[in-house]
Amino acid sequence: MQVRAILTSIVLVAGLGTALPSPAQTPADQLILDMQQAARRGDKARLASLLPQVRGHVLEPWAAYWEARSRLEDFTSADMQAFSARYAGTYQEDRLRNDWLLLLGQRRDWSSFAAEHPQFRMGDDRQVRCYALLVDQLRSNQPASQLAADEVRRLWLAQRDADDGCTQAADRLYATRRLPAEDVWRKARLSAEANRGRATRDAVQIVAPEVLDQVGQLLDSPVRYLAGRSVAASKLRRELITLALVKLAASDPEQAATALDTKWSVQLSAEERNWVWGAIGKQAAVRRLPSTWDYFSKVQRDTDLHDEMLVWKARTALREGQWKALSTTIQAMGDESRLDPTWIYWRARALQKIGSEADRAEALQLYESIAGVRGFYEQLALEELGRKIEVPPAPPPPTPDEKALARSNPSLQRALYAIGIGLRSEGVREWNYATNLHSPGGMAERDLLAAADLACEREVWDRCINTSERTRQAIDFAQRFPMPLQDSVVPRSRAINLDPAFVYGLIRQESRFIMDARSHVGASGLMQVMPATARWTARKIGLTDFTPGQINERETNIAIGTGYLKLVLDDFAGSLPLAAAAYNAGPGRPRVWRGQAGSPTLEAAIWAENIPFNETRDYVKKVVSNATNYAAILTGQPQSLKARLGSVGPLAAGAPDPSKELP
Numbered sequence: 001m002q003v004r005a006i007l008t009s010i011v012l013v014a015g016l017g018t019a020l021p022s023p024a025q026t027p028a029d030q031l032i033l034d035m036q037q038a039a040r041r042g043d044k045a046r047l048a049s050l051l052p053q054v055r056g057h058v059l060e061p062w063a064a065y066w067e068a069r070s071r072l073e074d075f076t077s078a079d080m081q082a083f084s085a086r087y088a089g090t091y092q093e094d095r096l097r098n099d100w101l102l103l104l105g106q107r108r109d110w111s112s113f114a115a116e117h118p119q120f121r122m123g124d125d126r127q128v129r130c131y132a133l134l135v136d137q138l139r140s141n142q143p144a145s146q147l148a149a150d151e152v153r154r155l156w157l158a159q160r161d162a163d164d165g166c167t168q169a170a171d172r173l174y175a176t177r178r179l180p181a182e183d184v185w186r187k188a189r190l191s192a193e194a195n196r197g198r199a200t201r202d203a204v205q206i207v208a209p210e211v212l213d214q215v216g217q218l219l220d221s222p223v224r225y226l227a228g229r230s231v232a233a234s235k236l237r238r239e240l241i242t243l244a245l246v247k248l249a250a251s252d253p254e255q256a257a258t259a260l261d262t263k264w265s266v267q268l269s270a271e272e273r274n275w276v277w278g279a280i281g282k283q284a285a286v287r288r289l290p291s292t293w294d295y296f297s298k299v300q301r302d303t304d305l306h307d308e309m310l311v312w313k314a315r316t317a318l319r320e321g322q323w324k325a326l327s328t329t330i331q332a333m334g335d336e337s338r339l340d341p342t343w344i345y346w347r348a349r350a351l352q353k354i355g356s357e358a359d360r361a362e363a364l365q366l367y368e369s370i371a372g373v374r375g376f377y378e379q380l381a382l383e384e385l386g387r388k389i390e391v392p393p394a395p396p397p398p399t400p401d402e403k404a405l406a407r408s409n410p411s412l413q414r415a416l417y418a419i420g421i422g423l424r425s426e427g428v429r430e431w432n433y434a435t436n437l438h439s440p441g442g443m444a445e446r447d448l449l450a451a452a453d454l455a456c457e458r459e460v461w462d463r464c465i466n467t468s469e470r471t472r473q474a475i476d477f478a479q480r481f482p483m484p485l486q487d488s489v490v491p492r493s494r495a496i497n498l499d500p501a502f503v504y505g506l507i508r509q510e511s512r513f514i515m516d517a518r519s520h521v522g523a524s525g526l527m528q529v530m531p532a533t534a535r536w537t538a539r540k541i542g543l544t545d546f547t548p549g550q551i552n553e554r555e556t557n558i559a560i561g562t563g564y565l566k567l568v569l570d571d572f573a574g575s576l577p578l579a580a581a582a583y584n585a586g587p588g589r590p591r592v593w594r595g596q597a598g599s600p601t602l603e604a605a606i607w608a609e610n611i612p613f614n615e616t617r618d619y620v621k622k623v624v625s626n627a628t629n630y631a632a633i634l635t636g637q638p639q640s641l642k643a644r645l646g647s648v649g650p651l652a653a654g655a656p657d658p659s660k661e662l663p
Contacts (some may be wrong), residue, residue, distance in 0.1 A: 027316040029421045029617040032059050036423060039066035057419045062426055065092035072099055077112050084119070091411055094121050105131035105165050109413040110138055112501050121643070122159045122437040126155045127165035135171040137176075149178040154219055157187055162199040171206045181207050190306065192219065192247045193197050193279055200243070210642060214240055222248040225260055232267040242268065245276045253283040257295060274304035278313070285312040286612045293320045302332035311337060318346065323353040339454070339496045341370045341377040348384070373475065375630060376621040379641040380605060389628050395474035398450035406450040414456055419517065422516075431455075435470065445471045462512030470517030481629050484513050485526075488558050490634075498566045501634050502576060505564065505627030506583065509619060516552055524551045527561025533663050571658050575606045576644050586618045587662045594648055601649025608645075 031054050038046035054063045068075070068083055080100050087093040097120055104113040105128070114135050120128065129227040133152050137144050144152070151174055156166040170187070173179035184207040191199035197219050204215045218225040222244040232238045241264055247255035255278050265273055281296040296313045299305060305313070310333050317326035327350040330343045335423050339341060348366035352361040364385070371381040398406070406412060411434035418427035435451055436442040443451065448471050455463035461482055468479035483489075483504060493500040510528040511517035523530050529537070532549055538546035541563040543556070550556040565583060572578035572590070581590040593611060602610075608624075611617035628641045653657075 025421065028054060028057050032057060033422065035063050035066055036426070039070060042070060044070045045212075050310075058414055059421075059423075061087045061090045061092040061414065062418065062423070065096055068096055069099060072096075075100060075103070077115070080116065087218075089438075091414075091430045091438075094433070094437075095343075095429075097660060098125055101125075101128045102165075105168075110135050114139060122433065124437060126159060127163045130155050130163075130165035132500070134165070134172055137169075137172055141204065143176045144173055144178050146178075147175055153179060153183055157183075157190065160191075160194055160197050160199070161196060162191075167202045167206075170203075174206050174441050182200065185242075186306075188215075188239075188243060189246055189275060192243050193250060195247075195250055196637055197528050211236065211240060218244040219247060223255070226264075231515075232264065235482065237267055238272055242272045242276060246279045249279040249283050253280045253287065253295070254291070257278050257284075257291070270300060271304045274301055275298045278305040278309035279646040281316070282312040284307045285316050285610075288610075288612065291641075293322070300620055302329055304600060305332070307334050307337045311343075314346065315345065315610045318426060319602065319610050323350045326350045327354065341381070344370050345377040345381050345384075346609075348381070373632075376605075376625040376641070379625055379628060383640060383642050388457065388640055389632055390638045391477050391629075391632050391636075392475045393475055394478065395449065398446070398453050402446055402450040403453065405447065406454045409451070411438065412451060412454060415463070416460060417457075419460055420604065429461070435467050442470065445474055449474060449476060449479070452476070456482060456646065462514055467510070477629065477633060481626070481633060482507065482513065482643050483630070483633070485554065485558070488555060489562075492558055492562050496562060496566045497571070498562055499627070499631070501631035502623075502627045503565065504630040505623045505625070507561075508626050508630075509623050515554060515557075525561070527555035527557055529557065529564065530663075533564060534560050536663050537567070540567065548611055567659075567662060575604070575646060575648060576624050576627065577608050577620050577646075577648060579609060580620045581608075581616055582622075582662075584611055584619045587658070589613075589616075591658060595650040597650050597653065598648045601647050604645035604648045605642075609646040 015422075026242070031050055035047055035050050038050070040189045044067075047063075047070050051063055051067045054060055055219045057063070064083070064087060068079070080097065083096055084093050097116060098135065101113060101116060101120060102125070102242070104110075108294055113131060115126075117132050117135070120401060123129070130152060133148050136148065146182065152166065152169045159166050170179055170184070174181070174184060179348065184203050188203035188207075191197075191203060200219060201212060201215055204212060214225070218240060219634070225244045226248070228239070229241065231238075232241045245256050245260055245264065256276070260268075260276055260280070264276075268276070275294055277298045281292060281299070284295050291315050296316055299313070302310060302313070310329055314326055316334075317323070317329060327347055328348045330338060331635040333343060338347075344366050348363040351363040353364070355363065367381040367384045370378050371385055372378040373382070373386070373389055373392055382389060411430050415427040415431035415434065418430065420427075435442075435448060442448075452464050452468035455461070455467060456479055461484060464479055464482060468476055481504075489503055489507070490500045493503045507526050510523075511526050513526065515526055516524075517526070517528065518524050519528055521530070523659070524534075529551060531551070533548070534548070534551050537560045537565040538544075541559065546556070546560075551560070560651050565579065568582045568587060569576070571587060572582060578590045578594065581593070593607070608617060608620045611620060624644055625641065626645055628639045631637075632639045
């Protein structure tokens with residue numbers, strides 16, 4: 001009875017909107033944490049013994065999910081129905097249903113799958129969707145409709161790793177002549193290009209199982225495979241040669257280019273040739289090889305390339321100043337890429353550079369279509385129209401009724417409670433389910449603002465920011481760009497002549513203001529400092545008594561993070577894009593990316609778009625964009641992203657070498 005009273009009080013406290021509990025605040029909380037660890041170990045007995053002790057806890061659905069998931073292999077449809085009845089409408093119910101549907105698909109239990117799938121609310125698992133489309137085909141005993149066939153094709157081609165559901169659905173489509181062989185070979189090429197051997201083999205198994213041994217050989221050693229062949233007389237042989245060249249390009253684009261030019265080009269079809277040159281060009285662009293544009297220039301038809309190739313061709317055209325080619329390359333992209341603000345902005349720039357008066361008018365329309373404060377290219381478009389970045393008018397705050405609805409949402413309650421006792425991953429997943437997936441299309445705008453308001457009030461800044469960012473019409477800067485810890489960040493930054501807006505822009509991207517954030521590579525705290533970097537910086541800024549355990553302390557993390565950022569910024573002569581790249585990827589890489597003596601000086605936006613690491617490219621753009629918005633908040637004055645970006649080029653002749661000591 002005493003435990004039950006404690007649990008009941010926890011539920012009431014969570015519903016009243018008080019401060020988040022501290023980790024393991026109660027004995028019952030500790031039992032929940034113990035169950036999470038038991039789930040990670042796969043300890044079924046421990047989970048089963050603890051579950052009765054946490055009945056009635058706010059996080060009971062998580063405890064029940066872990067216990068049920070541990071014995072899923074022995075589950076029956078009746079077990080799933082019993083779980084659904086007890087935890088109806090919860091994230092955990094639908095998460096377990098997702099797991100159960102995947103298992104039913106793997107077992108080919110199509111009747112049970114068909115019975116359970118209509119209850120699946122989230123609908124965000126591609127493999128489950130492929131199974132569902134396959135079941136529809138099998139149960140109707142009719143060829144798939146064109147709409148279903150197109151969906152399977154899209155899902156299958158988008159899956160980078162091998163999966164059973166989409167492969168089985170594609171196999172069925174091919175067998176019933178609803179998926180052409182060209183699309184199956186396309187999947188094989190995409191998988192070989194991405195170094196996904198199993199997915200490559202799965203695709204070839206569908207279209208040409210008799211050559212699987214050769215596929216294994218060309219994946220293991222494309223050089224040896226190509227050396228042992230002299231003629232590609234048939235369509236099947238040409239596809240195998242294409243696969244080998246694509247695989248070779250992934251490791252050595254220059255060697256692949258030589259092989260294509262000297263031996264295989266005349267034997268391949270125009271489409272096959274274009275694909276291989278696109279693969280070579282993409283890999284050369286990532287490596288920043290001087291021959292990159294020459295490789296892309298050999299592509300005779302851009303529509304033979306997939307979007308990732310076209311994106312890298314567009315980036316190379318930017319770097320080379322090939323504005324006409326940039327425009328045509330963007331036009332060849334699929335809708336998803338072409339309509340991204342990145343390529344809307346750059347196509348507008350291209351039209352301005354090379355176009356007629358009508359083209360320049362179209363460029364202005366393109367700028368208008370994306371201009372705003374929402375992101376990097378939206379801000380640049382705003383400036384192209386002669387306007388600056390300002391804080392937008394705040395939307396009406398959530399009403400008491402809207403706030404009450406957010407506070408009474410059981411998934412949001414569980415999410416906040418889970419985060420509060422240290423189960424951040426579980427809390428984030430449940431929060432995202434409540435805001436994005438529980439209802440089709442996610443929460444409405446006013447509900448999102450109220451949920452973000454709740455997260456801000458509880459100082460769960462990552463959920464505050466991410467939830468507010470989902471609104472399309474209303475933009476609440478107080479939610480999207482919060483400034484906690486001003487008493488530490490602002491004076492510390494100004495004391496070392498560092499713009500606090502830049503610091504806030506970086507923290508927002510690094511940790512979303514999560515004090516105990518830890519990355520997969522070991523970076524810690526608000527400013528995500530690596531242990532070795534922290535020790536080096538502590539010595540540099542005079543923190544003689546620093547110990548590694550202090551890195552998550554607020555003041556220490558800010559002192560070391562801002563100190564290191566200032567050293568990096570000085571090392572790169574005040575360039576925000578170079579400093580941000582160095583903070584994310586280490587200073588050695590942007591020193592290379594800025595080019596050697598004789599390399600051109602580029603607009604920083606062009607330079608940033610050509611950063612070869614996806615994470616760092618995104619990071620640099622977001623940090624500088626964030627900093628621009630934070631500057632508008634801190635100063636109350638219109639700001640220029642272009643002014644912050646400047647240009648990037650090699651060191652001036654005779655300039656001293658940058659510090660090699662900087663880690």
